[in-house]
Amino acid sequence: MPISLRVFSIDKLSLSLYNFLIFRIIKLKIMKKVILPMIAIIVSFNVLAGSGGPDTFGYTWVDSNDPNGPTYSWIDITPFGKKIFGLGDDNVVGPFSVANNFLYYWYTLSEFYVGSNGYVSFGNINIASPFPSIPDSLDGKHNFVAGMMCDLNFTGSGNPGECFYVNLGDSLIVSWIDVPFWDQAAGYTGANSFQIIFRAQDRSITINYKDQTGLTQNNDITVGIENVSGNIGLQHSKDTYPISGYSIKYEYPANPSLLVTDGSANWNGNKRNGAIFLPYPSDSISLTTNIANLGNQDISPFTVTGFVRNSSGNIVVNSSINTLDTMTPGQDTTITFPNGFTSPAAGTYSYVTEVSGIANDASASNDSTIQEIISVDTSFANISLSYTDNMNESEISWAGGSGGIGVYFEPPYYPSKIVNTTFLISNNLSNSTFYAKIYDDDGFNGSPGTLLDSVFVDAGQINIGVKTTVQTANPVTVYNGGFYVMWDMNGPDIALAYDMTPPFSFRCYEVFNNIWAEYRDIESTDFFITAGIEKAIIDDIGVPQAGSPANGSTITAPVPVACWIKNYGQAAASNFMINYQMEGSTVVSESYAGTAIQPGDSAYFTFATQLAVNTDTTGNLCIWSEMLNDFDNSNDTTCITVTIDAPNVSVNELEAGNWKLEVFPNPSDGKFELRILNNEFKNGKVTVYNVLGEKIFQSALNNNQSTIDLKSHPKGTYILHLLVGDKAHIRKIITL
Template sequence: MRSRVFLSLLVVILTTGAAFAASGGPNAAGYTWDDSTYTYSWIDISGTGTLITLSDDNYAGPFNIGFDFPFYGGTQTQFYAGSNGFITFGAGSSDLSNDCPLNSTTPYNIIALYWDDMDAGDTSAPTYYQTFGVTPNQYTVIQFQNLCNYPGGVGCDDVTAEIILFENGEIVLQYSDPSTEAGSGATVGINNSDGSDPLTVGCNSAFLSAGYAVWIGVADGLFLSGPDALDGYPDSDVTYTMSVFNNTGSKGTVDIDCTGNTWDTVCPSSIVVADGAVGTFDVVVTIPDTASPGDFDTVDVEVDLGGYSDDMTLTTSASADWILSGSLPTIATQDNAAVSYDGYIYRVGGYTLSGSGTNTIERYSATKGTWSLMANSTHTMDYTVAAAALNDKIYVTAGGIDGSTATPTVLLFQIYDITANTWADHGNVPAGGTWGAAMVAYDGYIYLLGGANTPGGGNLNSVYRYDPTGDSWTAMANMTNTPAFFCAFAYDGDIYTVGGVAGSTPTASGYIYDIAGNSWSADPISLPQTLWGMACIQGGTEGELLAVAGGVDASSALFAGSYLRDLSAKGTWDLYGDLVTPVYRTAGAQLGDYAFVVNGSTGGFTPTNIFQYNLMEGIADDDDDDDDDNDDNDDNDDNDDNDTTDDDTGDDDDNDDNDDNDDNDTTDDDTGTDDDDNDDVTDDDNDSGGDDDDDDSGCGC
């Protein structure tokens, strides 16, 4: 074993206060923890360290560690201190809800000393840091002193503890006073940059005591990590990117052996990895075209170097459900629009993690499997972004322009020129809904449908048609209902609408607009359940396949599933598989043989950059068409939101203003819907936003 610098740096004062010796690990990166090998020795820096000012549910930083600190195969030079009892690398976090055990949710790159809902706002609860020693034996102490369990106040039950980071990558956590709760509501441990390889020392258990110390470090050896199971579609390749961490003490050639597989599998025979470094390699499994959903195959992957070895079994399954794409949009958004055109998907605008709209448009290439930022609009767009593609242009509206999301009175109309990569303002929509409208393209025209014109009320049944040639808007026959946050699709001379919120009630109903006859009728085929805020995707050789995915159901809960309908067969809405991650206020588009769901919220104002896809069986790639007809395929949706707020639910309550029913909503702050809003279409969230896109299919959501 390599020498641990801990003993040479700390003077033994007390033996550990733990009632019994315990240890755990290793995880995939080789980290283990041990509370018996090393003795507790408090390093008090309250009179010498640099003060870090924290308050309730916040973080500060970054602060210099003072040396290169190895962590999960990378090197960290700075840290952030969080008021809820942890430090992070790369980004700060104020998360107050501890994960037990640590898992794939944020915050990432964390060292959790005492992660709980704490209050560092009291002046008697300072945090300090200080670096000691000289290379290669430097160490930095981060000391949390008198950190109160929330809500704090005079005489609160407080914690005094510290993290010690050593230059060789070892970590020591020490507890002078773990409070009377002693960890019963807290988490202690570490996690990596994507939450895939945690090491939990303890959580939600009163295992801490005064004078307790725990060591965390990497054992000697070779450590293999990566996904152990992935899904794919028949006749496709599934790629596992594996990492091997070399902590053997010497640089060398790591031998790789893949065995036991039936399906065609390719992996390299070896890679060279320096000591203390991480090497990566791909294992590519081909799912045969004869595989049926549910079929699977396994391959055993083993790595060897200098007498050390590690192995994993990878399980590849043929899937009928949605799959998480390895390539994600660069910007996390909800309420964005997505359209497909000429072999690309375009993601437009949306509400971001910073709490504001974005003026970005980015393009996904299926050939390259990458997203690229295009020219920015001169306006930020959030909440109800709707878009449709037609004749090398993308037509965009948004209710929240340049931050005016509270009570917008106009719907700005912008045109993005795909060929020139430029934006142009094109006036305002005559009187369309500024919240949650849907947009589709068909036969040379753009159609804007429904929505609402005030937050929390004012739902519209209006339909407007835009003629790009004459640059003019024409009012068409009004819809039978007054939807927002719904889907719209154009196909074979008709526009189909479905779902959303009509009046103050979510609906599963659909309606059909006869374009030539300029008239509406009820669609006899409804969704199997009420939904709003879903992704809307249109595909097929002629735009005959319609899909809705995610959204919020009648109980105000996120809907994890999806439905598919074949208009050419006059079919019903059939189950179409479950999303990997349920989202709402999302967008969708079709590209080639696949349906894509782009970004969305997992609840409340929590935008993501999750990119999921599913096979739309029987589809030929129609993206290349430049036809105008149905260009809208794009599916997408923008949804929503009037809301201007609510913390947790996703939609906001704000709309409440005008709505009386806000309260009807049962919602919960966690589901993603808004509390109030279900109630009204206009509520924030109900919006459906649509956009569509393109090539032929026509979809607005």
């Protein structure tokens, strides 16, 4: 899906970044808000014999029109292949396993991702319009095979597009079936069926084109392969439509002779290189980095330098490590620098890692990496979380007036209460509206999950050129992890501002039809979306100690279960659950609804349901609290060891001193006769419990014979408890 962008200023950029951005801007200018009628000549693959290459590594391609090329042969995997779900407009899904490790360039692939826009990648990268030429070492999107990389769309009512994959023999096959192009007016148009086949035996890559109809914006189509660093690749064609019944085969070099030495700084802090918010003042944080050998040659020990710069460019931390061991091809390692980072003041910092001292390093573009660190003064009651430098340098507006931008935040403290969000709207030519939404990160692998808040913002509430603040409609408190803030367009010609000055957060997403994807230019963009937070009151209830039964005790009859409850939080607490479970038995849950427990105080709680005595066992009796948004789960539970000595129930007659107890018939239909054979008996009490320890029957005994009627209770096993003076007698009885 195309976007409309405008670039305002680059006067703050360094010369090297300026050159990079000029390259990007030239590419972005071809993107149109409105698609013009296509009256240009449409170019299709040459029907004459074709071949190309080699690239620097030695890959060549040959097509089905060449006498030495492949014969077009479509493999239908739809009856038995695995359907790939979750593809939409401009997104990527995966990873999936490669059953037969496939040698691509000089490295082996074990997993892959599928892009909705017609490519297979070997990392989680989202490639969207405008599509790059191959190779391109500057765009941050490498390591892929572009079968028909163009603006395809799986969304929209009635869209026939599907995608399947299968590991079949020595081959991996990925097929796009009847996938249309994105279209601004209709949503989608045309249909394209093509597949990519990776054969492990000869290391070849074949692309089959079964059917192709329709046109895409600007005829923007790329076909080709690109390596992990982006400095080597072989493009088959650009801005050209494939013909039906056509094949291209990429052939692995017979004797690859390219020697590649390539050390890389992969990421800082976390695998996404994602920005972090650091509380100020705070303790020192460790500076970690991951480095890798992306070449096919061993790399002798080299130097890894890490330093942190403030927003003025001054270095506040500098540390380096000399690697001790040789790194083999494909190896990566995570290291921690000797010096940590303690923020000297609130502000934005750049944590940079550089590798150096590698002879004949093939790619300088991956020798360094940057993580953004934002130190926020947490002494203030309210703070704003933002990745931008407050300079509006460009804007984005999705064509068609639907779509959105999301930004991920991890707050500097917990619990954090989100009180507002802000958006810098730079244009609103059609007086459109939008929704401000907040999502939990409880989706798959930390993706957007539960919608926590949604606020409609009318055109009259929007401030053009300055920040529009939106108060949350519902209280949103974050106890761990993070959250996503989304700007959701609700009409055309409304534009959100963004910043192009490094460092960048790598926390931005594009959203269309509720499908989230990493923003296409995530390596050079941060959006003017801010979250306002404040410290939330902590709710924290726990069970520090059991009260009954005693730890290590032996139980022969149902006994009460009790515990101490402590309020570790900052607010009075009541109306929460307390539970216990004897190892191997069912959970007993009851509500504490007594007097509210004040912060720091404790209360003694006794369960109404006693601990049942059913089967001989020794195990843990655990008691725990359960409270919504409980801050610290580590103090919720206490456990003791208890031995249960169940009564012997194989006989129906029990002798005790000079008298006998009889219960008959047992089993019965629910009615039992109890008889005490002793003329001196005066009185007693009989109680019956179910297997959960709940009292279901109780009666006083004033003579030596009584009837127990359990017909109104479910069939099963019960425990009869007879108390005579200071002696207790227990019997298991069964109703059938």
